[in-house]
Amino acid sequence: MTITAPRPHPEEQPSSAEAPEPVLEVEGLSVGYRVRRTLSPVVHDVSFRVLPGQVLALVGESGSGKTTTGHAVLGLLPENGEVLDGSIRFRGQDLTELSARGWRDLRGRAIGLVPQDPTVSLDPVRRVGVQVEDVLRLHTDLDADARRARVHELFELVGFDDVERRARQYPHELSGGMRQRVLIASAIAVEPDLVIADEPTSGLDATVQKQVLDLMDDLRARSGTSTILITHDLGVAADRSDLVGVMRQGRLVEVGPTAQVLADPQHEYTRQLLASVPARLELVRDRPAGRVPREPEVVVQVTDLVKEYGEVPAVDGISLEVHRGETFSIVGESGSGKSTTARVLSGLTEATSGRVRLLGTDITSLTRKEFRPLRRDLQLVYQNPYASFDPRFDVYDVVEEPLRSFRSGRRSLRRRPEDVAAVRRALEAAALPASYADRHPRELSGGQRQRVALARALVLEPQVLVLDEPISALDVSVAAQILELLDSLQRDLGLTYVFISHDLSVVRAISDRVAVMQQGWIVEQGPVARVFEDPQDPYTERLLGAIAGQRLATPSTRAGAR
Amino acid sequence: MSALLQTPEAPLAVPGRERTSLVRAAARNWALALSVAVVGVVLLWAVVPGLFTGHDPLAVDPRAKLLPPSGEHWFGTDQLGRDVYSRVVHGARASLIGSAVAVGVAVLVGSLLGALAGWFGGFVDSVVMRLIDVVLSIPGFLLAITLVVLLGFGIFQAAIAVGLTSSATFARLIRSEVLRARASTYVEAAITSGASTSDILRRHVVPNSLAPTLSLITVQFGTAIIWIASLSFLGLGAQPPDPEWGRLVAEGRSYIATRGWLTLWPCVTIVAVVLSTNHISHRITSRRHA
Numbered sequence: 001m002t003i004t005a006p007r008p009h010p011e012e013q014p015s016s017a018e019a020p021e022p023v024l025e026v027e028g029l030s031v032g033y034r035v036r037r038t039l040s041p042v043v044h045d046v047s048f049r050v051l052p053g054q055v056l057a058l059v060g061e062s063g064s065g066k067t068t069t070g071h072a073v074l075g076l077l078p079e080n081g082e083v084l085d086g087s088i089r090f091r092g093q094d095l096t097e098l099s100a101r102g103w104r105d106l107r108g109r110a111i112g113l114v115p116q117d118p119t120v121s122l123d124p125v126r127r128v129g130v131q132v133e134d135v136l137r138l139h140t141d142l143d144a145d146a147r148r149a150r151v152h153e154l155f156e157l158v159g160f161d162d163v164e165r166r167a168r169q170y171p172h173e174l175s176g177g178m179r180q181r182v183l184i185a186s187a188i189a190v191e192p193d194l195v196i197a198d199e200p201t202s203g204l205d206a207t208v209q210k211q212v213l214d215l216m217d218d219l220r221a222r223s224g225t226s227t228i229l230i231t232h233d234l235g236v237a238a239d240r241s242d243l244v245g246v247m248r249q250g251r252l253v254e255v256g257p258t259a260q261v262l263a264d265p266q267h268e269y270t271r272q273l274l275a276s277v278p279a280r281l282e283l284v285r286d287r288p289a290g291r292v293p294r295e296p297e298v299v300v301q302v303t304d305l306v307k308e309y310g311e312v313p314a315v316d317g318i319s320l321e322v323h324r325g326e327t328f329s330i331v332g333e334s335g336s337g338k339s340t341t342a343r344v345l346s347g348l349t350e351a352t353s354g355r356v357r358l359l360g361t362d363i364t365s366l367t368r369k370e371f372r373p374l375r376r377d378l379q380l381v382y383q384n385p386y387a388s389f390d391p392r393f394d395v396y397d398v399v400e401e402p403l404r405s406f407r408s409g410r411r412s413l414r415r416r417p418e419d420v421a422a423v424r425r426a427l428e429a430a431a432l433p434a435s436y437a438d439r440h441p442r443e444l445s446g447g448q449r450q451r452v453a454l455a456r457a458l459v460l461e462p463q464v465l466v467l468d469e470p471i472s473a474l475d476v477s478v479a480a481q482i483l484e485l486l487d488s489l490q491r492d493l494g495l496t497y498v499f500i501s502h503d504l505s506v507v508r509a510i511s512d513r514v515a516v517m518q519q520g521w522i523v524e525q526g527p528v529a530r531v532f533e534d535p536q537d538p539y540t541e542r543l544l545g546a547i548a549g550q551r552l553a554t555p556s557t558r559a560g561a562r
Numbered sequence: 563m564s565a566l567l568q569t570p571e572a573p574l575a576v577p578g579r580e581r582t583s584l585v586r587a588a589a590r591n592w593a594l595a596l597s598v599a600v601v602g603v604v605l606l607w608a609v610v611p612g613l614f615t616g617h618d619p620l621a622v623d624p625r626a627k628l629l630p631p632s633g634e635h636w637f638g639t640d641q642l643g644r645d646v647y648s649r650v651v652h653g654a655r656a657s658l659i660g661s662a663v664a665v666g667v668a669v670l671v672g673s674l675l676g677a678l679a680g681w682f683g684g685f686v687d688s689v690v691m692r693l694i695d696v697v698l699s700i701p702g703f704l705l706a707i708t709l710v711v712l713l714g715f716g717i718f719q720a721a722i723a724v725g726l727t728s729s730a731t732f733a734r735l736i737r738s739e740v741l742r743a744r745a746s747t748y749v750e751a752a753i754t755s756g757a758s759t760s761d762i763l764r765r766h767v768v769p770n771s772l773a774p775t776l777s778l779i780t781v782q783f784g785t786a787i788i789w790i791a792s793l794s795f796l797g798l799g800a801q802p803p804d805p806e807w808g809r810l811v812a813e814g815r816s817y818i819a820t821r822g823w824l825t826l827w828p829c830v831t832i833v834a835v836v837l838s839t840n841h842i843s844h845r846i847t848s849r850r851h852a
Contacts, residue, residue: 346754347754348750348753348754368753369758372756372758375754375755375756376756379754379755380751380754382747382751384747387746387747387748388747388748388750388751389748389751390748390752390765390766390770391748391770392769392770401752401755401757401765402755402756404757404761405752405755405756405757405758405761406756456751456755457755460755460756
């Protein structure tokens, strides 16, 4: 599985190197975790090589072993983890035989890490400048002034202006993207030969993700640092890497030059992953313009909606209409007000001003009690299904709950046959076997849990579903299945969807019409094809430009032949 | 693509959390086993004292006063010749019932106040919580003594006083549990699926607050035993001649230099029971967090 013909990085190819020495060479690596005396291997026989200046992207879904592989290279396996077999050679030195002291010397100096979650990876009570300086203090002989100067230089390098002020700030004063830049600055502070970036952008907005990844590209081009980019996002891998390794269940199923793997995937799983990329889903093509009736019936009408928290408007005067049977998407980055809009629609938050008409009823003046009858027709699906289930409930109880809420008269503890039948129907509609009713949600995978949440939403046979980021917590192939399910449910049941998402490629795949929100405003709305192909607002353009995986968006000839 | 849909995701091999019975858990852990055994024996003392001792705890025998422990009188006899072992066994009933009443009052009053404060919030919350702050700012035992003086002496009055004093702790816990449940996504999901307020309280909030309450109950039970024994020691709780652990300690006090067993055995009993309930409570808490 070793790469035989690595593609040299175009702008970074040193002239002298006819056969450049690899920076990192991993051979037959197996890693296991010890749980209660039994050792279970999680990474099997992984081999790859990274040449100077190259970016290797390790892609895979959660639990595929990609992070474990990255941590093994850094010697950061948890207490119960150990390298079982194989070698990790860094510049010819075998890292598996290194002592704790040897590791300390190597980490930060020769191998840098950009961690996964910038919000928790900085010490909250120390200034960010000092935290970057730590690396310099450990690995260089620079005096205090020289260190400070270097920190400022680094902050400039990662794109901060007013670097002196930034260095004096605390993490909570910085946004997620800025914190990630600080972490990148400390990872590259002493110019390591290799940087391991573990999902460096997974919690960031699309435009911020683009900035951070651009920055990493830029730094690499300047210093010739090799990078291992661990990501679940095939789009990011496609855009940013020279080599790509696809991991599944602890095995590296395919590795090779990125362009080649994308154009001509050899392994079945790689093909499946590629097919799951939202940009390649073929739902769009199944949507004839005539499916929505000529005279659209308005089911949700929002007029001049304002919602303020304290003095701050989260939603600042938006108007929109959702028609029966369509998917209306609200897309925007964090803080744009899209989730607040969803909460007002679902009667969880009161509007400050403006009108919201739901199926002909003005809901802005309703009390919670008066809203209850409407909940039969409008249900909500959450981003994190597991949190939306009572931890004591099994699947049956979860799905049955809406039925119970709308049952009049005496309540019995026994399961009523008509409820059992309705729960069974709902589970089957959500493509789950009826036998799952007796399971507990914690025994289910993320995708199955979201199906249970869908079954709960469907059990009352509502007309409108508000879907708040329903797939953003799911792996790409599972997300694709849920999208397909949503699409077929809409077709069969005539459902109307209000779809809230930050992910433009998903929105493009499933929506009829879309509204783009920024800071409480709708900057642009219209049919999805028009908005995506001919954006009128500069913000929409910026969002579209930031979609990762542009190289994936045009399916190759091979992908069409699935 | 449709092929993907038809392959159901493989069920995760995560078995449900093991539901081990307390007995089986006890077998794996000697400290827990011992604690359960101590509490079990003391409970039996309270329910069927006749099984453990043939002596009448109230029978005075002047010929046999202040005898040291022997085969006939395991814990010796007191200044009136009453069998101390028998008095400890029979005293369990007063001590345990007193503690149970105390904890019951605490749970009842505390949960009611806590649930009111947590669910309604705002003004109700402020009033209830300030009241509780006042209660917590007074040293607990002093407050209990004051209440007993107001209510009158006796084991039952002592139990009510201890219960009211410790209800503040329960109110705080229940309030925070209710607040947590209120803010949780699953309660919000219940609202969106149409559940009424009473449905939500009954089906989600109360059951999910039970587990943490249970571990506080066991801790408070131990505390209540000590407090009630202390009140009885001061003469505010159980009245003579009824046996009660705190009173036994008080009665033996005059002879502590020469007839140490009169205080020793009741004290050992109190310490053993309180340590056991604390240990059980600790296990319940750590199981919950496991």
